[in-house]
Amino acid sequence: xxxRDIAFVVSALIIAAALAVVPSITVKESVIxxxxxxxxxxxxxxxxxxxGGIAGQVNLGHAAFFGLGSLVSRILWTKGWPLSVSMILxxxxxxxxxxxxxxxxxxxxxxxxxxxxxxxAQILFITTRNLFPMISSLxxxxxxxxxxxxxxYVALGMTLxxxxxxxxxxxxxxxxxxxxxxxxxxxxxxxGVSALQHKLLALCLSAFFAGLAGxxxxxxxxxxxxxxxxxxxxxxxxxxxxxxxxTGTVIGPIIGAVFYVLVKEILALRFVELxxxxxxTLFILVVLFLPGGMIQIWSRLRRLFRRAxxxxxxxxxxxxxxxxxxxxxxx
Amino acid sequence: xxxTLVQNIVFGLLLGALYGLAAVGLSLVFGVTKFxxxxxxxxxMLGGYASFWLFNLYHVDPFVSLPLAALALVVxxxxxxxxxxSRTVKMDEEQKVQTTMLIGFGVSLILQNLAQRLWTxxxxxxxxxYSRMSWTLxxxxxxxxxxxxxxxxxxxxxxxxxxLQRSYFGKAIRATVEDWEEATIIGIDTHxxxxxxxxxxxxxxxxxxALVSVGYSIVPSMGLEWTLVCLVVMxxxxxxxxxxxxxxxxxxxxxxALTAFAVGGAYRQVVGLLLFLVVLAVRPQGLFGVKEG
Numbered sequence: 339x340x341x342r343d344i345a346f347v348v349s350a351l352i353i354a355a356a357l358a359v360v361p362s363i364t365v366k367e368s369v370i371x372x373x374x375x376x377x378x379x380x381x382x383x384x385x386x387x388x389x390g391g392i393a394g395q396v397n398l399g400h401a402a403f404f405g406l407g408s409l410v411s412r413i414l415w416t417k418g419w420p421l422s423v424s425m426i427l428x429x430x431x432x433x434x435x436x437x438x439x440x441x442x443x444x445x446x447x448x449x450x451x452x453x454x455x456x457x458x459a460q461i462l463f464i465t466t467r468n469l470f471p472m473i474s475s476l477x478x479x480x481x482x483x484x485x486x487x488x489x490x491y492v493a494l495g496m497t498l499x500x501x502x503x504x505x506x507x508x509x510x511x512x513x514x515x516x517x518x519x520x521x522x523x524x525x526x527x528x529x530g531v532s533a534l535q536h537k538l539l540a541l542c543l544s545a546f547f548a549g550l551a552g553x554x555x556x557x558x559x560x561x562x563x564x565x566x567x568x569x570x571x572x573x574x575x576x577x578x579x580x581x582x583x584x585t586g587t588v589i590g591p592i593i594g595a596v597f598y599v600l601v602k603e604i605l606a607l608r609f610v611e612l613x614x615x616x617x618x619t620l621f622i623l624v625v626l627f628l629p630g631g632m633i634q635i636w637s638r639l640r641r642l643f644r645r646a647x648x649x650x651x652x653x654x655x656x657x658x659x660x661x662x663x664x665x666x667x668x669x
Numbered sequence: 670x671x672x673t674l675v676q677n678i679v680f681g682l683l684l685g686a687l688y689g690l691a692a693v694g695l696s697l698v699f700g701v702t703k704f705x706x707x708x709x710x711x712x713x714m715l716g717g718y719a720s721f722w723l724f725n726l727y728h729v730d731p732f733v734s735l736p737l738a739a740l741a742l743v744v745x746x747x748x749x750x751x752x753x754x755s756r757t758v759k760m761d762e763e764q765k766v767q768t769t770m771l772i773g774f775g776v777s778l779i780l781q782n783l784a785q786r787l788w789t790x791x792x793x794x795x796x797x798x799y800s801r802m803s804w805t806l807x808x809x810x811x812x813x814x815x816x817x818x819x820x821x822x823x824x825x826x827x828x829x830x831x832x833l834q835r836s837y838f839g840k841a842i843r844a845t846v847e848d849w850e851e852a853t854i855i856g857i858d859t860h861x862x863x864x865x866x867x868x869x870x871x872x873x874x875x876x877x878x879a880l881v882s883v884g885y886s887i888v889p890s891m892g893l894e895w896t897l898v899c900l901v902v903m904x905x906x907x908x909x910x911x912x913x914x915x916x917x918x919x920x921x922x923x924x925x926a927l928t929a930f931a932v933g934g935a936y937r938q939v940v941g942l943l944l945f946l947v948v949l950a951v952r953p954q955g956l957f958g959v960k961e962g
Binding site (some may be wrong): 363396406442445449450452453454456457458460461464465468527570574577581583611614615617618619622625626 | 692705753756766768770771772774778782783785857862893900935942943946949950
């Protein structure tokens, strides 16, 4: 680990510690609820980013992982299994699913992978809607003792775990291999980097953390339709938050998710359902003109300042955003 | 029993014709421009509403207003193309497909919510004086509007086929599909070819949507399902063949009807998606890839 890495981990821990105090300084449930939603979105965007951003395979079936995770956790947990076991199994079942669909779907090139995963997720969505059409609500005793604080800490802890793992991955040999496969699969293969292995690992990790997010959702919600987490909206939200923040980076999806949820909630208070226009437009603009997302604005600004400042040393370690955004800009 | 089965198949064919019509539009766009416009289902929805409002506000017969629905979508198509999709023309193929797909998702989100705000989330359909009429042949019902819709669909698909095979501009389109660089060299304006293909695709979606609002019903959130249907049909039928795509639509319609007959209507969407995955798995290059082979 170099100094920058340590700085990242330390600041992540400090932010998490600061957020951990929130339930003890506010009694407003709306704040806690909003933050839990932010955490779930950060987990969804960060986990999508592993396969969609770092490994560059646009997966449009992310909701399937989230849905499976919540379905398994919720059913096991409400049947009396310990929460930890339910959530771990809730994260592992999507991984098993990812392993099954991974190998055949990676044979499909780029866009066919995207449509294939979307089709797969829709099949799961329709099937669960038919098999579990009911609302899953907590039993009366559990509802009476329902408390937000433990849910908040579980959500925060899982989010921190997700972010740190993604960070570790982006610095690891595996993560660099994924970037190599994304940028030029043939060249990567010729250097002995197996495209299939790297994509599979990316998909499994992505499925694991999306499943974990599903577990958090299942634990957090008092009552919901069991098929609700399978809605394609969960995929599209994660994709948009990731792109708007900055796909392929560690921080981008976090910023994107925070921005996404906050703007969505603020807009929902003032105007009715205006956020789809704003995010839709923003998303299109980012895809066309700013493929690096909000992070790219930041790194461009910094480059501007650097140019203005006296010549910096050249061997300075490349910043994360520099490393990941060497794709050709869209003309 | 047998009658119910045959009746189901007939209904499947009638709906399948609309699948085919819509998918031919998407397939033409993808084949010529390599734009994967996943907002195709939303364009269809807009066509449906155009026809619905023309009928409800001005009492224009839905079959008379078909050209107007098409015209509305031509305008939408031109706007979408010049504002957004034209910016991806210079990208290499894989990047173009992916970028347009993402743009399409943004567009579909915007259009869907626009429709919801303007026209509420209710199911709508057009009920004309002749809506409930149907012909009966050997105890099998043939609703007039759906049969008429199928006739319109077949006529339009044949017309497009003839246009591509016979007309000068159609030949320019096919030349661009073969090799756009050489097409440019011999003086074909590929930008215009792209625009025309995109607009024809949008117009086909508009007409299909208008027909859906007569024989079935429309709702702002219908887009994703129809986009998936079109992608499935496009894969089943294979790219590059207008007639093949249309037949793919009929196949999907019948497959859905048979599924509904066997295991219940709740799974009718699933069968198409499964078919799609099977086709992709058996032909990993995708049937999209036919042209490249």
